[in-house]
Amino acid sequence: MNRQLSRLALVAVVLLVALVAATTYWQAWAAGGLQDRQDNAVELVAQFQVARGLILADNGRPLAADRRVRRNGQTLYFRRYPQKGLAAQVVGYSTSARTQTGLEESLNDYLTGANTNLSNAIRRELAQLGGATVHGNNLVLTLDPAAQALALQQLGDRCGAVVAMNPRTGAVYVMASTPTYDPNLIDKPGGYAKILKIRGGCGDGSALLNNATAGLFTPGSTFKMVTAAAALDSGAFTPDSVFHDPGYCIEYGKKVSNAGNPDQKGPEAFGRVTLAQGFEHSINSVFCNVGKKIGAATILEYAKKFGFYSTPPLETPANERAPSGLYYNGKLEYPKHPDTAVDPGRLAFGQEHLAVTPLQMLLVASTIANGGVVPRPYLVQRIVGPDGSTVHTTRPDNLGRAIKASTAADLTQMMISVVQAGTGTAAQIPGVQVAGKTGTAETAVNHVYTAWFVCFAPADDPTVAVAVVLEKQLNGFGGAVAAPIAKLVLEKLLHG
């Protein structure tokens, strides 16, 4: 009988080994997938047992903090946002239904202390076994809360965005998007529906959308920075190249007129001008002719070097950032034969299906300020452990060279004259040389514009670059509507 008994013993052991294998599968292999499921009631509670890390502005003021509650013998930590709508779209929210956006979503592993660094994992495991509360890591952002508040206040209830960064390092100082919302409302009954109803002055804007990184706007004349960069860097033109401006440019046998001047009827005509003067006064016919000469392919190639056609890197979730470029029926497309498929004249002055994010236009200005190298933008300067030790420090990086240093210097001179004597005089700051470019993009409605101003200062040694956009401005020219806001934000960041 002993042979049968040995075999039975083997069967019994195999059954138990199968259980060890299955347990390993669920706890090691499949655990991650299960934890992410929305109907997971265990994680739903467990998330509140972790003291989630704080999200702090650069001066240490908390943008996201915890509310400690004792309930049914459990200590639970609920999220609160003391600064309300100040940086709502950047910080995002983390709700009790486990929906997350913004940095709360993308850096959730750090905030819950689940980031897989060996010493962290061991510390967390030991703390847990000892019955202690798990504390997440704190994020220290690069945002300047005073400048951020000023930007929000200036935007008011209009749809728009203000983004500012250090053009040398890529540290983002301001990322304001309006209309904004109070993330504390999300978990309140009916709060989410209330947020969805926020319209601002423009009708179709969503408060939840981060206009600075995901809002797509027609760049208008701010795109002339890219066209001018292509014209100069390719060697086809110099700032002194001469043009004749009759007030229009002829494309495909038709007149394309310059923008109207608010002070006079009909389009302006400047006569004999240089490329630099054309930039200073934002003359469309000049850029139309530049576009016809160098072609759409060259312009788009340079746009790509500035970061168009790729999603700009940032710590926020990828689906909250959009790439800039030519959009056909809502889809980003790089034409197979740009020189025949794209109208080079209209592309040159920033119309023709172009849609850009404020962050992308800020990157163009920052690249010029940074001597031709595209800085890599970042929002998180440090991640600090619960014991105060630094878990991660962001090192400034770049995304490669877009244009020659000499081209950047020429463009800087052209942008200085825009502010000194051109369309951007409203951005002048006494004692500081500001370099900038206005943009007034046409919309489907006559006399309603998307107003832009993109600038940096001080021009000889830039420390701050700012991009401002305002949507649907009636008779709102970039130089009149957006430039004053850019000026105030620049001053705040330069002088404190």
Place this chain on the structure above:
Amino acid sequence: MIGVAAFAVTLLAFRRDYRVLENYKYLFGLGAVGLLFMPLLPGIGQTVNGARLWVHAGPFQIQPGELGKVALIVFLAAYLREKREVLAQGRVKDWGPLLVIWGGAMLVLFVTDDLGSALLYYGIFLAMLYAATARLSFVVVALGLFLAGSAAVYQGTPHVRERVTNWLDPWTTHKVFCPLSGTMTLRQDCTSYQEVQSLYSIAHGGYGGTGLGSGTFTNTQGHQIIPYLNTDFIYSALAQELGLAGASALLLIYMVFVLRGFRVSLLAGDGFSKLLAAGLTFGFALQTFIIVGGILRVIPLTGITLPFVSYGGSSIVSNFLLLAGLMLVSHRANVEVEGR
């Protein structure tokens, strides 16, 4: 406490020679059948969680099937020891007992809707039959019969069909009819809720677990997330608090127990002792497999208890009886070895 008392009483009562039990084998057989069918009696039987497994007597609730299991093993050990040669010859008339037991298991399965217990009793029976006769063909035929019977029960019993569906597809992406609420809802929010939340509980444990006593089992309002956590789903609670390391350690301890049990069976001097020890041990392993395998989605989930861990008087008493039986056999084997 009652378990330890039963353990002590059993050891004392049979300290001289437990083999007298052999003489009362038919009493045990009848007793086992009686215990198994007790929950079906009107008046004292109770349906809990879709299966009639419980009997209430005054303030007590008993699962008589647990004690029936031990009685059945004693009966089988004695009966098979006596008839093993005749059975091994495989004459047609000796198929009788096999068919009777098969019929009994199917009957239990059918009337109590308890797939797990039927599988357990039948598995123990087959294991002991194989040990006694060394005829693998019996096992193959019997397994075939069991599958056929199960298929019939699957067709005829909605409760069993639901368990199998929950096993194969616990998550749905579209809404299905929910018999509990009578509305259309996702399956994970309805019939497979327990299974799915139990898997979430296990996954939450990860490698190291949350630590004993600091697992997450209640929601923010303090309500229990997984019903029957302390009985049927005790393994998912343990796996969360102890993690992969602790859960594997528990299973390894069970494995050591099983190997020791079979060692006792190998060393024992007489057929009754061998079969008794093997039956008790194999039953232990199979019961663990059926409940934990059900929780881990290795097989469909059936509500039976995890030996020595689940909270439940009947189960603990029967497992201590099992342990006492093994110790008696072991003691006797040792005495015999020394005596030689």
